[in-house]
Amino acid sequence: MADENNAHHDEHHDDHHEGNFFTKYIFSLDHKVIAKQFLFTGMFWAIIGGGMSILFRLQLGFPDMNLDWLRPLLGDWITTEGKIDPEFYLALVTMHGTIMVFFVLTAGLSGTFSNFLIPLQIGARDMASGFMNMLSYWFFFLSGVIMFISLFLSTGPASGGWVIYPPLSALPDAMLGSQGGMTLWLVAMVFFIVSSLLGGINYVTTVINLRTKGMSFARLPLTIWAFFLTAVIGLLSFPVLFSAALLLVFDRSFGTSFYLSDIYIAGEALPNTGGSALLFQHLFWFLGHPEVYIVILPSLGITSEIISTNSRKPIFGYRAMVGSLLGITILSFVVWAHHMFVTGMNPFLGSIFMFLTLIIAVPSAVKVFNYLTTLWRGNIVFTPAMLFSIGLVSLFISGGLTGIFLGNSAIDIQLHDTYFVVAHFHIVMGSASFFGMVAGIYHWFPKMFGRMMDDKLGYVHFWLTFVGVYLVFFPMHYIGVAGFPRRYYSFTNFDAFSSFTDLNMFVSAAAIITFGSQFIFVFNFIFSIFKGRKATLNPWRSNTLEWTTPRVPGHGNWPGEIPTVYRWPYDYSKPGAEEDFIPQTVPYSETPESNLPHENELIDQEEVQQEGITVDEASE
Amino acid sequence: MLTFAIIAGLVLLVVLLLLLFRINSLADVMKTEAQRRASTSNRVNAILMMVFLIGACALFFWYSIARQNEYKLPVASDHGIVTDNLFWISTVVTGIVFIITHILLFWFSYKYQYKKNAKAHYYPENNKLEIYWTVIPAIVLTGLVFSGWKAWSDITDKAPEGAEVVEIVGQQFQWSARYPGKDKQLGAFDFRKIDDENSLGIDFSDKSSFDDFIPRKIYLPVNRPVEFKIRAKDVLHSVYVPHFRLKMDAVPGMPTRFWFVPNKTTAQMREDLNNSGNPVWQEIDPNTGEPKWKNFNYELACTEICGRGHFSMKMLIEVVEEAEYKEWYAQQKSWLSTHEDYLSKVPADLKELAVISAGIESDKNN
Ligand code: HEM
Ligand SMILES: [Cu+2]
Ligand SMILES: [Cu+2]
Numbered sequence: 001m002a003d004e005n006n007a008h009h010d011e012h013h014d015d016h017h018e019g020n021f022f023t024k025y026i027f028s029l030d031h032k033v034i035a036k037q038f039l040f041t042g043m044f045w046a047i048i049g050g051g052m053s054i055l056f057r058l059q060l061g062f063p064d065m066n067l068d069w070l071r072p073l074l075g076d077w078i079t080t081e082g083k084i085d086p087e088f089y090l091a092l093v094t095m096h097g098t099i100m101v102f103f104v105l106t107a108g109l110s111g112t113f114s115n116f117l118i119p120l121q122i123g124a125r126d127m128a129s130g131f132m133n134m135l136s137y138w139f140f141f142l143s144g145v146i147m148f149i150s151l152f153l154s155t156g157p158a159s160g161g162w163v164i165y166p167p168l169s170a171l172p173d174a175m176l177g178s179q180g181g182m183t184l185w186l187v188a189m190v191f192f193i194v195s196s197l198l199g200g201i202n203y204v205t206t207v208i209n210l211r212t213k214g215m216s217f218a219r220l221p222l223t224i225w226a227f228f229l230t231a232v233i234g235l236l237s238f239p240v241l242f243s244a245a246l247l248l249v250f251d252r253s254f255g256t257s258f259y260l261s262d263i264y265i266a267g268e269a270l271p272n273t274g275g276s277a278l279l280f281q282h283l284f285w286f287l288g289h290p291e292v293y294i295v296i297l298p299s300l301g302i303t304s305e306i307i308s309t310n311s312r313k314p315i316f317g318y319r320a321m322v323g324s325l326l327g328i329t330i331l332s333f334v335v336w337a338h339h340m341f342v343t344g345m346n347p348f349l350g351s352i353f354m355f356l357t358l359i360i361a362v363p364s365a366v367k368v369f370n371y372l373t374t375l376w377r378g379n380i381v382f383t384p385a386m387l388f389s390i391g392l393v394s395l396f397i398s399g400g401l402t403g404i405f406l407g408n409s410a411i412d413i414q415l416h417d418t419y420f421v422v423a424h425f426h427i428v429m430g431s432a433s434f435f436g437m438v439a440g441i442y443h444w445f446p447k448m449f450g451r452m453m454d455d456k457l458g459y460v461h462f463w464l465t466f467v468g469v470y471l472v473f474f475p476m477h478y479i480g481v482a483g484f485p486r487r488y489y490s491f492t493n494f495d496a497f498s499s500f501t502d503l504n505m506f507v508s509a510a511a512i513i514t515f516g517s518q519f520i521f522v523f524n525f526i527f528s529i530f531k532g533r534k535a536t537l538n539p540w541r542s543n544t545l546e547w548t549t550p551r552v553p554g555h556g557n558w559p560g561e562i563p564t565v566y567r568w569p570y571d572y573s574k575p576g577a578e579e580d581f582i583p584q585t586v587p588y589s590e591t592p593e594s595n596l597p598h599e600n601e602l603i604d605q606e607e608v609q610q611e612g613i614t615v616d617e618a619s620e
Numbered sequence: 621m622l623t624f625a626i627i628a629g630l631v632l633l634v635v636l637l638l639l640l641f642r643i644n645s646l647a648d649v650m651k652t653e654a655q656r657r658a659s660t661s662n663r664v665n666a667i668l669m670m671v672f673l674i675g676a677c678a679l680f681f682w683y684s685i686a687r688q689n690e691y692k693l694p695v696a697s698d699h700g701i702v703t704d705n706l707f708w709i710s711t712v713v714t715g716i717v718f719i720i721t722h723i724l725l726f727w728f729s730y731k732y733q734y735k736k737n738a739k740a741h742y743y744p745e746n747n748k749l750e751i752y753w754t755v756i757p758a759i760v761l762t763g764l765v766f767s768g769w770k771a772w773s774d775i776t777d778k779a780p781e782g783a784e785v786v787e788i789v790g791q792q793f794q795w796s797a798r799y800p801g802k803d804k805q806l807g808a809f810d811f812r813k814i815d816d817e818n819s820l821g822i823d824f825s826d827k828s829s830f831d832d833f834i835p836r837k838i839y840l841p842v843n844r845p846v847e848f849k850i851r852a853k854d855v856l857h858s859v860y861v862p863h864f865r866l867k868m869d870a871v872p873g874m875p876t877r878f879w880f881v882p883n884k885t886t887a888q889m890r891e892d893l894n895n896s897g898n899p900v901w902q903e904i905d906p907n908t909g910e911p912k913w914k915n916f917n918y919e920l921a922c923t924e925i926c927g928r929g930h931f932s933m934k935m936l937i938e939v940v941e942e943a944e945y946k947e948w949y950a951q952q953k954s955w956l957s958t959h960e961d962y963l964s965k966v967p968a969d970l971k972e973l974a975v976i977s978a979g980i981e982s983d984k985n986n
Pocket of ligand 2: 288289292335336338339
């Protein structure tokens with residue numbers, strides 16, 4: 001079945017090469033091109049989203065600063081006193097969150113690496129459906145265009161927070177952003193969900209159906225496990241966001257009362273009764289919590305691979321790593337209401353979700369210990385990718401631990417909606433996931449573009465970023481413990497929040513420097529595409545299949561037949577072996593010196609596999 | 621601010637120079653196939669790992685200790701003491717894990733940096749270890765959960781009999797408080813009855829509403845249970861009193877509640893702040909010419925994004941001794957007595973009662 005499909009692709013192979021610029025680079029069906037499209041688009045959005053955060057950090061860190069110089073960019077959103085308009089501040093926060101979570105860390109991350117690596121690492125010619133894959137990108141693109149347009153509305157983009165809780169988001173009278181901006185937000189998100197689903201279906205079917213000979217699930221690299229489970233989570237949770245959004249559209253436009261009840265606004269009592277604002281929150285977080293794992297799992301997969309490769313050691317506890325990924329996948333669906341402890345939800349329900357939430361910390365802890373043991377007694381090569389992976393482990397620890405505070409509903413009473421939460425998720429989700437993404441780019445750049453990125457610039461980039469994100473987000477814990485609420489335009493109205501002006505200024509300065517240092521990366525990235533040193537075939541001496549392709553794999557990935565897989569991907573530094581790595585394509589029969597006893601027994605089966613292939617070729 | 625702009629500009633300049641510098645060296649790199657694996661960069665990065673570990677730990681401990689008077693928020697409610705304890709217990713437990721795992725992470729990175737003739741230890745799994753580090757965190761977490769659960773159940777339990785009831789209502793962008801008056805019964809409300817004056821939508825067909833009063837500032841008796849009954853008129857808001865460790869969303873169409881025992885009067889808290897060692901409270905307030913602690917008030921803030929004025933929704937709370945509270949309570953005029961035209965909304969058969977309960981002076985009557 002799998003081979004049939006691959007053969008099918010081979011036939012089409014030539015058409016595409018003959019294709020013009022459009023079919024080759026724009027409406028391409030090739031997973032590698034689509035991956036790059038996702039990557040470039042993701043980077044574009046990362047710069048926009050990051051830039052927004054700099055704008056609102058200016059307001060928070062330097063509330064007295066005159067921002068008239070931003071008028072050319074922001075127009076009348078700069079008030080006559082030279083300040084950012086309070087409503088536009090909220091719009092910035094909202095757009096920053098939406099863009100970062102969905103466009104950068106979901107589409108930019110999964111879209112890039114699932115697309116690029118799944119076929120290459122499982123040994124497939126392409127995705128199961130190249131056409132759906134292309135659609136997936138273009139729906140994402142469309143979604144982005146709509147969201148981008150919403151930035152320029154005279155009433156501004158959506159501004160009720162990235163969680164868009166109604167009634168605020170449902171009532172145009174409640175704030176400017178709930179007018180046209182919110183409509184466009186909802187439309188954009190609908191297209192985004194379609195894009196995610198199309199992508200997800202493809203990833204899942206490809207992993208299940210198109211694995212090459214010998215690539216059993218137990219031999220999948222952890223990257224693939226992570227992408228696979230991420231796609232499963234997405235498929236199950238995004239439809240719920242879709243319905244949440246749909247009902248909100250109805251409430252906004254057709255006078256229904258799903259979320260609205262007993263409201264008096266703008267001098268008028270609304271007719272809506274019987275709706276529940278909490279219903280939306282349940283629906284939203286039913287996606288929202290799994291979403292945070294959609295964002296982190298690919299990064300965990302990527303870094304597992306990179307840490308193993310560059311420690312020159314097998315990943316420790318492969319089965320435990322897969323098990324904890326599975327555990328996280330399942331548990332991520334039953335903890336959502338920990339975002340709602342103090343919303344008026346039944347406190348008993350709160351207790352239940354507190355128990356479930358703290359269970360999910362266990363598989364996360366297991367992953368960390370496995371990472372640490374993988375480093376132990378390794379022979380570590382610090383490539384930029386490796387540095388960012390180590391950074392991820394550190395951030396995942398720091399941010400995961402604060403989750404234990406927040407998951408405790410009694411403690412969360414005080415911490416909810418303060419900067420403590422902001423610190424928590426920017427470290428564990430924002431930064432950790434971003435680090436995984438950057439690590440992935442450094443690591444697979446040679447396969448994507450056939451050239452190397454510059455190491456030294458990578459080191460500088462890493463250290464500035466690593467120190468930077470800690471300086472930005474760690475102080476927020478103190479600000480949160482002191483009780484400062486999030487999404488505040490200014491803190492001057494309250495005596496209780498009048499301190500820490502120095503720390504807020506420090507955080508803003510650190511944010512600017514950290515953001516600025518990302519341009520080192522952008523420079524390195526673009527420069528290396530054209531001028532980087534030519535890559536060797538397997539620059540990191542890695543075991544996985546993608547490094548058996550040509551330097552720049554063409555359409556179909558392998559010029560000849562697809563290689564067969566004989567072993568798991570983590571045979572690094574195996575005792576007895578001459579080299580410190582044995583690629584997955586090397587049969588046990590060729591490595592008697594390093595085989596473990598049970599592996600010798602597998603040699604017989606290998607021959608059967610070989611024959612299987614000959615037969616297949618004959619039939620083609 | 622100018623200095624900041626200059627600093628930022630300088631940093632950018634340095635970065636730019638770096639980039640230019642690298643363009644040159646990039647060209648060099650292209651010519652030679654570098655011996656990347658065991659280069660000096662590898663050593664430098666390994667050393668930086670340790671530098672980071674030590675530097676970050678030092679900074680963390682220094683700041684956490686030196687500035688503790690500033691970030692530790694004084695607590696002024698009974699349950700707040702409990703949740704604060706839980707917070708600090710969690711801090712110690714997670715703090716230990718935080719430090720140990722980070723030491724391992726950076727130290728391993730340093731110690732096992734690439735060496736030319738070394739070979740990594742092939743160590744793919746150890747089930748015993750996996751079981752240990754599944755079970756131990758599970759046990760520790762269970763401990764934390766149980767203590768949290770106990771506190772949470774107590775806090776969210778029904779308010780004790782005789783708790784002082786205050787209704788808190790959120791709207792864009794202010795809070796209002798309504799007290800039940802002498803009968804200690806809050807009158808009914810209906811959002812359809814809201815108008816410019818009757819901004820809380822009090823329903824005057826309910827006789828409990830006649831003596832309800834709506835003060836500018838919330839007064840609470842010390843050391844007695846208080847129950848906030850919370851609602852919102854337009855969008856979500858969230859009642860947040862940081863010093864009471866109190867937070868509960870205000871939801872249109874779904875009343876919520878939170879009960880607590882304030883255990884420090886405002887006067888006491890002012891004294892405490894004066895002695896707290898937090899320099900902020902010693903600053904002279906330009907409006908009053910006095911140090912800030914002298915005019916400290918408990919503040920009720922909003923923590924659910926609600927629109928343009930979200931950051932400015934403030935109401936003051938004054939916690940006083942029981943006797944003072946009683947006196948204040950007795951002095952308050954019912955809302956009806958200050959808005960007599962609403963008597964017309966009272967059903968005819970209740971009018972007489974309304975006049976008496978609301979304390980409307982009899983000569984004005986008829
Ligand atoms: C150790 C396991 C974790 C626990 C126990 C945990 C617990 C929590 C809790 C209880 C909240 C709600 C806090 C509040 O709003 O009051 C929260 C917020 C959040 N967590 Fe976690 N978390 C964990 C790990 C993660 C991970 C791995 C991610 C993402 C990769 C993540 C992302 C987030 C985000 C994005 C929010 C805030 C959403 C918002 O309100 O805007 N958390 N976490
Ligand atoms: Cu969550
Ligand atoms: Cu608010």
